Amino acid sequence: MSTKIYQSGQNRQALEKIEKNEKANIFEIIGRILAVIAIVLVFIPDVNPARIFIGKEIYSSGKQQWLSEEGKMNINISLFTSAVNYDATVEHLKTDYTKGVIKAKDADGNVIKDENGKVVKVPVLEEAPFHTLQLGAVLVLAGIIVSAVAECAGIGNRKLRSYAYPAGILGSICSLAGIYVVLNAYNRIEQRILEYADPEEFNQVFPIGIYVFAILCGLMLLTGLAKWITNIIRLREAGDLRPLKPGMQEKYRLFLMILPVIFLSFLFCYLPIYGWRYSFFDLVTGDYTLTANKFVGFKNFKYLFQNGGDTLRVLRNTLVMSGLGIATSWLPIAFAVLLAEVPSTKFQRLVQTFTTIPNFISWVLVYAVALAIFSRDGFLNQLIGIITGNRPDTIYLQDGSNTWLKMLLWGTWKGLGWSAIIYIAGISGIDQQLFEAAKVDGASRWQCIWHVTIPGLLPTYMVMLLLSIAGILSNGMEQYLVFENAWNTETIEVLDLYVYNLGMGSSPNLPLATVVGVTKSFIGITLLLVANRVSKVIRGESIV
Amino acid sequence: MSTVSGNKVEMKKKFRIRKSPSDIGIDILIILFFTAFTLMCIFPFYYLFINTISNNDLVVSGKVNFYPREITFTNYANIFKVSTLLYSIFITFSRTVLGTFLMVITTAWAAYLITKKKMWKRSFWYRFLVITMYFNAGLVPWFINMKMLDLTGSFLAYIIPGMVAPYNIILVKTYIESIPDSLEESAIIDGASTPRVFFKIIIPLALPILATITIFGAVGNWNSFQDSLLLMSSTPKLMTLQHVLYTYLNQNSAAMNAAMNSGGSSQLATVQMNSTANQYTIAMVSIIPILLVYPFMQRFFVKGIMLGAVKG
Incomplete structure (x- = not known):
């Protein structure tokens, strides 16, 4: 190329100006959207091209269903899993499909017999095509990752783009090759089934993801080519206003640097929302495949609100326990204020040190402590025995009375010292002149507390109170899980624990557990917004 | 923390007000309250600890309540x-x-x-x-x-x-x-x-x-x-320590129920001895680092x- 490249100060400034005002063209925008879609779809099992779905068809009540356990393979596996975890892909293969149940046939269709005249049996499925399958998945995944990285680099200047676009094209080609490999593996498995297995019994479903990813990667390839060509034309036109080095505007550079963190946050906090689809299906235990015939719309939501027995009980428990927590939320203030009244500094420090310890141990350990003190041979019974000479046999934990109060007391024992720290620090933040002025005016000890200390702590308290009101439905589950037993389960089950018991218990009801979770999420976010609004009105400052 | 007390001391020096008897009484009440609460916060851990380092027979018969007896570390070794x-x-x-x-x-x-x-x-x-x-x-x-x-x-x-x-x-x-x-x-x-x-x-x-x-x-x-x-x-x-402790706490109560139902008192005693010792020791192991x-x-x-x- 004969174009001279100048990087004189004047030219660089002119170039920066042009690049700053340059709008992304249509291909670039489409390319970015496609890359984001591809990255998300990598984690969605339903569109996994490498999802080999083999079932034994059974018919029940006129509907076609898949046999729940043995009849399906890697049904809940995403492309990502298919690529990185071979064991997950062949999990059911090893247990169900390699059993020697099929008679081997030779090329003419005759049953093969060994030397002793026994029929030779071979496994329905071999492992070899599954290696190919994983190879295909790895290629697709690698191609998509390359394309996505190239797409990020494509935000840079023209020089950087001239590297990024060919890389993106290579990525899409790699993905397309991967899809071809997957298709090949699929066909080999299909052939094997047609050859050896009873087609009535074994049926392979064509993975829809092959279409999805083929179209997606094809589009990515096309836009990639278009971008590449337009960029070459641009560079030609730019003449001597060509960037010498690859580079990127600072605002995008900073964004790309935080992008991995955003991606992690998306994976673990936003992607789960996709699981809400379970709330619209009717599933039986052990069968978690979502098919169109199981779609029930809002039936589960209606069930939750109509058959309200359990719901009401759990809601009552939740509200009572949160309510008790809120009603006693002034305790830490009292603790801090009283502690500040103690004349000895050493004593203050000692109390603070030891009362914060319980906050740093887990609820499981709290339960271990509870067992040590309140079990049949625990400390309390021994102590009563020593004092009265007559040791009782009461097992305090196996008792369903006053559960709410007991839980409140455990919570207070664990958290009081810790929650008080913020107020203790708050007291030290109050202007000493206020105290002095009050003393000079002849205020008594209690007047000082009431008119100086407490008003000084109120703003902090308001924030804490609003946050606890916003979180009124989420009291966590660990505390209640460890203390739950046959005696108190009626009164201890709060929403979070109820969801756990419903969804992960002995007979899981995933849809209903999801419905409860979804409803709770919506109410929670509404309460938070309301609390935030209240805070804005009262304090002129938001809490979120 | 230190700033709180620092300011208070300073304040006290400047405005030393003679305390009335009722004020002193209130001080004593406050101190008593905090002493009691602090004891409540640390005694359970002390209790767990003395039980893990004492002879298990004494522990089961309920003789270890305030101080360790016949100190042994076999529980930790086990x-x-x-x-x-x-x-x-x-x-x-x-x-x-x-x-x-x-x-x-x-x-x-x-x-x-x-x-x-x-x-x-x-x-x-x-x-x-x-x-x-x-x-x-x-x-x-x-x-x-x-x-x-x-x-x-x-x-x-x-x-x-x-x-x-x-x-x-x-x-x-x-x-x-x-x-x-x-x-x-x-x-x-x-x-x-x-x-x-x-x-x-x-x-x-x-x-x-x-x-x-x-x-x-x-x-x-x-x-x-x-x-x-x-x-x-x-x-x-891949279970974490707390999870293992939790399974122990659950398993042992199940084992004790089973032993109690079968009626064998000696069996009950063995189960009980092992279970309490194990529970307490695992609990201590997970508290000590903290x-x-x-x-x-x-x-x-x-x-x-x-x-x-x-x-x-």
């Missing part, structure tokens, strides 16, 4: 022969070290970048990260998601999801904002890249707050129970929690 427990200690320790380290680096990195006003759509991304503190999709969707990401039964499930900690991002961001810009700017003028500024300037200056979140993170990891319970029930080798680092972490409390009260 407990380390249980392989599941050793595994869980190893797993919990690794996740505490690795998980906390990665969490601190990621969080600090995110917080530093968020303070950069030039970033594209900065406030949107900040909200995007922080809102996750108040919102979650629910337990079952979360579990399905972990399955989708192939993290059930994998050690990575302990480390990767915890890497982005929104609350800690707020803490560190608030702290970094209080660092004068001039330090950073001079480095940038000298041609330092963003990662270089982060590692050479921001991290050393933000050490106090990083220490605070390290401690919170480490305690959280050491105490972790829920993720292990939900994700590792079919892979016992008590050991406790004196070091205490000074970071106030700073951390005060910063947390400041809106990010």
Whole structure:
């Protein structure tokens, strides 16, 4: 190329100006959207091209269903899993499909017999095509990752783009090759089934993801080519206003640097929302495949609100326990204020040190402590025995009375010292002149507390109170899980624990557990917004 | 903490008011209350401890209540022969070290970048990260998601999801904002890249707050129970210490019920002896590390929690 490249100060400034005002063209925008879609779809099992779905068809009540356990393979596996975890892909293969149940046939269709005249049996499925399958998945995944990285680099200047676009094209080609490999593996498995297995019994479903990813990667390839060509034309036109080095505007550079963190946050906090689809299906235990015939719309939501027995009980428990927590939320203030009244500094420090310890141990350990003190041979019974000479046999934990109060007391024992720290620090933040002025005016000890200390702590308290009101439905589950037993389960089950018991218990009801979770999420976010609004009105400052 | 008392002492010196007898009485009541509450907070741990180092026969017959008797460490020796427990200690320790380290680096990195006003759509991304503190999709969707990401039964499930900690991002961001810009700017003028500024300037200056979140993170990891319970029930080798303790507490009560039903009192006694000894000892094993680092972490409390009260 004969174009001279100048990087004189004047030219660089002119170039920066042009690049700053340059709008992304249509291909670039489409390319970015496609890359984001591809990255998300990598984690969605339903569109996994490498999802080999083999079932034994059974018919029940006129509907076609898949046999729940043995009849399906890697049904809940995403492309990502298919690529990185071979064991997950062949999990059911090893247990169900390699059993020697099929008679081997030779090329003419005759049953093969060994030397002793026994029929030779071979496994329905071999492992070899599954290696190919994983190879295909790895290629697709690698191609998509390359394309996505190239797409990020494509935000840079023209020089950087001239590297990024060919890389993106290579990525899409790699993905397309991967899809071809997957298709090949699929066909080999299909052939094997047609050859050896009873087609009535074994049926392979064509993975829809092959279409999805083929179209997606094809589009990515096309836009990639278009971008590449337009960029070459641009560079030609730019003449001597060509960037010498690859580079990127600072605002995008900073964004790309935080992008991995955003991606992690998306994976673990936003992607789960996709699981809400379970709330619209009717599933039986052990069968978690979502098919169109199981779609029930809002039936589960209606069930939750109509058959309200359990719901009401759990809601009552939740509200009572949160309510008790809120009603006693002034305790830490009292603790801090009283502690500040103690004349000895050493004593203050000692109390603070030891009362914060319980906050740093887990609820499981709290339960271990509870067992040590309140079990049949625990400390309390021994102590009563020593004092009265007559040791009782009461097992305090196996008792369903006053559960709410007991839980409140455990919570207070664990958290009081810790929650008080913020107020203790708050007291030290109050202007000493206020105290002095009050003393000079002849205020008594209690007047000082009431008119100086407490008003000084109120703003902090308001924030804490609003946050606890916003979180009124989420009291966590660990505390209640460890203390739950046959005696108190009626009164201890709060929403979070109820969801756990419903969804992960002995007979899981995933849809209903999801419905409860979804409803709770919506109410929670509404309460938070309301609390935030209240805070804005009262304090002129938001809490979120 | 020290500032509270410092100011008070100063105040007392300036305005020494003669205390009335009723004031002194109230002081005594307050001190009595705090003494009682403090005792309630530490006695259970002391009780567990003396029970683990005493002769098990005496423990079962209820003779160890206030001080250890016939001190022996066989319980601790025995407990380390249980392989599941050793595994869980190893797993919990690794996740505490690795998980906390990665969490601190990621969080600090995110917080530093968020303070950069030039970033594209900065406030949107900040909200995007922080809102996750108040919102979650629910337990079952979360579990399905972990399955989708192939993290059930994998050690990575302990480390990767915890890497982005929104609350800690707020803490560190608030702290970094209080660092004068001039330090950073001079480095940038000298041609330092963003990662270089982060590692050479921001991290050393933000050490106090990083220490605070390290401690919170480490305690959280050491105490972790829920993720292990939900994700590792079919892979016992990956259970955390708290999870193992929980299964012990549950199993033993089941075993005791069974023994009680079958009516064999000697059998009951053996089960009981082993079970209480095991429970107490495992509990002690998981408390001791916290008590050991406790004196070091205490000074970071106030700073951390005060910063947390400041809106990010």
